[in-house]
Amino acid sequence: MNTRSYHYVVYWLYFLNIGVQIVNICLETRPQNGGLIDLQELRNLLCQRHKATRESVSEDDCLRAISKLKVLGSGFEVISVGKKKLVRSVPTELNKDHNAILEMAQTNGYVTVEEIERKLSWSSGRAVDVLMSLLEEGLAMIDDGHRDGKRRYWFPCVSPISATSGSDQKN
Numbered sequence: 001m002n003t004r005s006y007h008y009v010v011y012w013l014y015f016l017n018i019g020v021q022i023v024n025i026c027l028e029t030r031p032q033n034g035g036l037i038d039l040q041e042l043r044n045l046l047c048q049r050h051k052a053t054r055e056s057v058s059e060d061d062c063l064r065a066i067s068k069l070k071v072l073g074s075g076f077e078v079i080s081v082g083k084k085k086l087v088r089s090v091p092t093e094l095n096k097d098h099n100a101i102l103e104m105a106q107t108n109g110y111v112t113v114e115e116i117e118r119k120l121s122w123s124s125g126r127a128v129d130v131l132m133s134l135l136e137e138g139l140a141m142i143d144d145g146h147r148d149g150k151r152r153y154w155f156p157c158v159s160p161i162s163a164t165s166g167s168d169q170k171n
Helices: 003-033 039-053 059-072 096-105 113-120 124-136
Strands: 036-038 076-081 084-089 141-143 152-154
Touching: 003 036, 003 039, 003 059, 003 076, 003 084, 036 039, 039 059, 039 084, 059 076, 076 096, 096 113, 096 124, 096 152, 113 124, 124 152
Parallel strands: none
Antiparallel strands: 036 084, 076 084, 141 152
């Protein structure tokens, strides 16, 4: 094997290894995030796994590995929602309404029907329909435990409370 071929094989093996770890992390975190994970959170989890080898995994490494995962079929891709890059590991297609709500949820990690009606000028029916589809896909969670009695729809994939911080409290 010549030097060029060797480097090519090492290149592919590196990204294959990162890709396998990305798949594992996505499967492990799916019950919490419904198959959407913030790219930075994914990178942090990968870096934690690489501490033993002292390798640092860059955002670009993650993006390249994810692009290689597309051969597995629908599911693994990077999508932009507002200011965030999210890794999608389920074959759910998000439309502009889903993205609008996910972008809105980036502020607090949750939305209410009333906020959606006010900020997006949507009817209650439209807001509820989109939220129900996000719930069915496992991307949102309902929280009915607030003093004001308003139902909150939490989105772990965009919540400012990161799973890597060890905190799972909601204010």
